[in-house]
Amino acid sequence: MALKIKVENLSLTIPIISPDKSFRHTLMNKYIGGNINQSKNSHVSVTALNNINFSLNSGDRLALVGHNGAGKTTLLNVLAGIYKPTQGTLICNGTVTPLFNQAPGIDKDDTGLDNIRTVCMFLGMSEAEIVQRTPDIVEFTELQDFIHLPVRTYSSGMLARLSFAIATSLQPDILLLDEGISVGDQRFGHKAKARLDKFYNTIDVMICASHSEQLLRELCNKAMLLNHGRIQAYGDLDTVFAAYNQVQEAV
Numbered sequence: 001m002a003l004k005i006k007v008e009n010l011s012l013t014i015p016i017i018s019p020d021k022s023f024r025h026t027l028m029n030k031y032i033g034g035n036i037n038q039s040k041n042s043h044v045s046v047t048a049l050n051n052i053n054f055s056l057n058s059g060d061r062l063a064l065v066g067h068n069g070a071g072k073t074t075l076l077n078v079l080a081g082i083y084k085p086t087q088g089t090l091i092c093n094g095t096v097t098p099l100f101n102q103a104p105g106i107d108k109d110d111t112g113l114d115n116i117r118t119v120c121m122f123l124g125m126s127e128a129e130i131v132q133r134t135p136d137i138v139e140f141t142e143l144q145d146f147i148h149l150p151v152r153t154y155s156s157g158m159l160a161r162l163s164f165a166i167a168t169s170l171q172p173d174i175l176l177l178d179e180g181i182s183v184g185d186q187r188f189g190h191k192a193k194a195r196l197d198k199f200y201n202t203i204d205v206m207i208c209a210s211h212s213e214q215l216l217r218e219l220c221n222k223a224m225l226l227n228h229g230r231i232q233a234y235g236d237l238d239t240v241f242a243a244y245n246q247v248q249e250a251v
Contacts, residue, residue: 010088063216072209094173103163
């Protein structure tokens, strides 16, 4: 299997800049996922990720688990290129698509058709890809003439269908998910489930952060437990979830 992601000795330290010492004092005493550091000159920083090491090959589906603030979303942001690590190396062989919001960039004053183009551009599709995939997206939504109306006129179910159809039209090499992809309303569910399964099967590598053990067991074949920015367990799902449940019981 081809190597897709390699992370070595990766750390991310975020400086906290504030002239207000009372703010720093409050921050130091407040629970934050990473480790809080304070230098002799009173500069405060948070070590959000600390010495992260792992690699993923084609076909890997990695579940990220841990308490709120453990570093799951931060790691996804680093892999997506949103944050630059302060030390270590990150190699991604392939197109990386972050899907932290099912349809980022939706403008409710634009029509459904206009939003398809906008969101697809936001997600990195080329003009040719957008033209090619738009008819399939429109057909799958079952919105018919509503596709030409402003999204603000849509019900929540109609908006969910539009968002879902756009998200599952992607063909990324590496997909980063913060929670899963919603299938929309119940009537739409069976049709959406088939499309979703096909979508996941076309992805080379996926990394998904979620608090839902059921979802992660359905999607993933290995797992990583993060705790205060460090890897506490890494390997098969049963081993990592057993470790995670022990941490939860100790809290």
